[in-house]
Every structure is written in C-alpha cells, then in structure tokens.
Amino acid sequence: MENIRLFTSESVTEGHPDKVCDRIADAVLDAYLAQDASSRVALEVCCKGEHLYMLGEITGRGSVDLPAVARRVIADIGYDSAELGFDAENVKIVCNIEKQSPDIAMGVDSSFEEKEGEADKYGKTGAGDQGMMFGYACTETPELMPLAISLSHKLTQRLTYVRKQGILPYLRPDGKAQVTVRYADGKPCGIDAVVVSTQHDESASMQDLRVDIKREVIDAVIPADMMDESTKLYINPTGRFVLGGPAGDSGVTGRKIIVDTYGGYCPHGGGAFSGKDPTKVDRSACYMARYICKNVVAAGLAERCQMQVAYAIGVARPVSVTVDTFGTGKVSDAELARAVQVVFDLRPAAIIDKLELTSPIYEKTSNYGHFGREGFAWERTDMTRQLLKAVNKGE
Numbered sequence: 001m002e003n004i005r006l007f008t009s010e011s012v013t014e015g016h017p018d019k020v021c022d023r024i025a026d027a028v029l030d031a032y033l034a035q036d037a038s039s040r041v042a043l044e045v046c047c048k049g050e051h052l053y054m055l056g057e058i059t060g061r062g063s064v065d066l067p068a069v070a071r072r073v074i075a076d077i078g079y080d081s082a083e084l085g086f087d088a089e090n091v092k093i094v095c096n097i098e099k100q101s102p103d104i105a106m107g108v109d110s111s112f113e114e115k116e117g118e119a120d121k122y123g124k125t126g127a128g129d130q131g132m133m134f135g136y137a138c139t140e141t142p143e144l145m146p147l148a149i150s151l152s153h154k155l156t157q158r159l160t161y162v163r164k165q166g167i168l169p170y171l172r173p174d175g176k177a178q179v180t181v182r183y184a185d186g187k188p189c190g191i192d193a194v195v196v197s198t199q200h201d202e203s204a205s206m207q208d209l210r211v212d213i214k215r216e217v218i219d220a221v222i223p224a225d226m227m228d229e230s231t232k233l234y235i236n237p238t239g240r241f242v243l244g245g246p247a248g249d250s251g252v253t254g255r256k257i258i259v260d261t262y263g264g265y266c267p268h269g270g271g272a273f274s275g276k277d278p279t280k281v282d283r284s285a286c287y288m289a290r291y292i293c294k295n296v297v298a299a300g301l302a303e304r305c306q307m308q309v310a311y312a313i314g315v316a317r318p319v320s321v322t323v324d325t326f327g328t329g330k331v332s333d334a335e336l337a338r339a340v341q342v343v344f345d346l347r348p349a350a351i352i353d354k355l356e357l358t359s360p361i362y363e364k365t366s367n368y369g370h371f372g373r374e375g376f377a378w379e380r381t382d383m384t385r386q387l388l389k390a391v392n393k394g395e
Helices: 017-035 066-077 102-109 147-164 206-221 281-298 333-343 348-354 384-393
Strands: 004-012 040-048 051-059 092-098 131-138 171-184 187-200 232-235 304-311 320-324
Touching: 004 147, 004 187, 017 040, 017 051, 017 066, 051 066, 066 092, 131 281, 147 171, 147 187, 147 206, 187 206, 206 232, 281 304, 281 333, 281 348, 281 384, 320 333, 333 384
Parallel strands: 051 092, 187 232
Antiparallel strands: 004 171, 040 051, 131 304, 171 187, 304 320
C-alpha cells in the first residue's frame, strides 16, 4: 500500500511588504559593494503606509544616497501612484545608520586563528557571528530543489510577469502563492492544492480575475499531468484584495526566511539574508551549504542532501559540519562529511572568494528564492568530479 503524504510551501511577489524591504536592503548593499568591495553592511528596512525606515550599521568607503536607492526600488516594483497608498515619490523615509560595532569588527578583521598565529590568507577573517546554517538539494526538480517551493516561486514570478507585461493590467504588485504536493512513497505524484492571492484594481471583476489567473498563471506554471479532478484551486479565496502592499500591512526585512530558502523542507538556522554583507555567515555560509549539497546530488552521491555548518563569532573555521542524506547516500554520511571538508574550504574568506560574494549581485537574490535560480555561483555544479575523487580516496 502506498504511503501518501502532503507537503506545502509558499512564495510571495516582489510587491509583498516584507519583500519590498528585502529588496531595498539588498539594493543598498549592492550600491556600497559597487564602490567598495570590503563594505560592511547590516541594514534593516521596515515600512508601513507612507513611511519607510532604514536602520542599521554600515562601514565602507562608498557614499550612497539611501533614500534615492529606496525610491528607485519602490518605483520599479510598481508602487508608483498615490492611489496605492504607498508610492516612490511620496513615501517618507527615515534613516538611522551608524558604523559597525568595533567589537564585531575586531573579530571579523582579525580571526581567532590569526591571533593564535595559525592563519593563512583565508584564516585571517573570522565569522561575523555565531550560529548554524543549513543547505539542501534533492532530485525532485531539474534545479535540484523541492517541488513545492519551486512551483510556488514560479507562480509568483508569473504573477509579476503578467502584471508588468500588461497581460493582466488590473493586477497590483502584492501577491502570494502556495502549492501542496502529494507524495507517494516519498516521490511527488501530484498537486493536491494551489492557492493564489493577488492584489487588484478596484474595478476588477472577481469572476474575470479567477478565470484569468487560472489561465495565465496556474495553467502556465503547474504541469497538466500533475493536476487531476481532485486538485483544489483557491484563487483570491477571501475575494476582494484591493488594499495591499505596505498600505495594507507592515513590512520588515528578513521576515520571509522560509520563502527565501527551501519552503520548510529543510531546517533553518534562523538568520535572514537580505541587507547583510558576506562576512555575515548567516548569508554566505547558507549559500556555501547550498552549493555543496547541490554538487553532492549532481554527482549522484545522494538523492537528497542536507548540510549543517556552525560557527563561533571571530573564528574562521566552523565548529561543526554535518551531512544527512536521509538514507539515499551512496556512501555513509560520515564519509561524505569528510569528503566535503576535503573539497570545500568553509572559512568565511574562502567562501567569499569561491562564490564571488563581494560583487553587487544581491538585489537579484531578494525575490523568488535565493536558491534554484541560475546566474549565481552557488548554483553551479562544477565540483562533482572533485567530490567523487575525494569519496573514492576515502574508501
């Protein structure tokens, strides 16, 4: 008898208030890195109604007009009219920015290893904080991501596309999607439910909207062979969704950490990504863990791979590295963890170098997931041969 279970993940559009904040924070990070690759940025953004606040610590040789960056992002998202209750031209922006704490900077600039006289070029930079980070990859999709979060992101990307291309011109920027995948004996076998909620103009007919969203968004994204007569579709299930974005709800940087990662399919250490420069291992080590897991799966060493790495503030080398393949590994998890540490340097400076993390790439990461999209170094599968070699040598 088949073992049936359901799993659900969600995504949100770039016009969701939390994502407005994430994108502004990462746009500011990019602006500083473009002028000074060694910039230290820890920026929080929050918004509600006509107000937007930018708070945090920034140290760097660059000079950035923070309100101008925020207004450019807000307009690009589509909040460009006072009718929406939040718009680029009229938003009131308050900035409270200081320099990075010297106590934190001391640990990052000069690692524990360097103070002990044991550091090479990658050992001089300590982790910007303590904490644990996770990575994940699996064979459910071509991009080696869980199916539910992959489809959820594609739905919200499509919502934004049909809005900005004028295919459904009555849509507004805010929106959400959710997909429930049906599993049989651990393998995806169908879609149990799809939820799409989208902001719209006052004049939009709910009947037309539901027909249009099914045709232009759901049918364009969800494979027809994954849906059947039992698949449930919920399109704007509460009905009216005119008041949205920061006019309808407050937004805060870093509040969509599960949307940003694996849709709940993998544990999360708790640290958010947006607005943080790569010396913050909350961000850079999560990217590295994804890179490692993706290469493990791409090498055929496992069908599923989860990795945890943990750091102490000011210390370059991680305090622990753990790999879990959930019984799908071709070798033991302990052997794989050993091979991973042979092939990959997990010290922050080495991660930054390997994944090219001082480049101004971060605004592009802030929406539709940090993982599973091409164009980022951590999505490459260029280390499979080295992993296989390290595994074979350990036999």
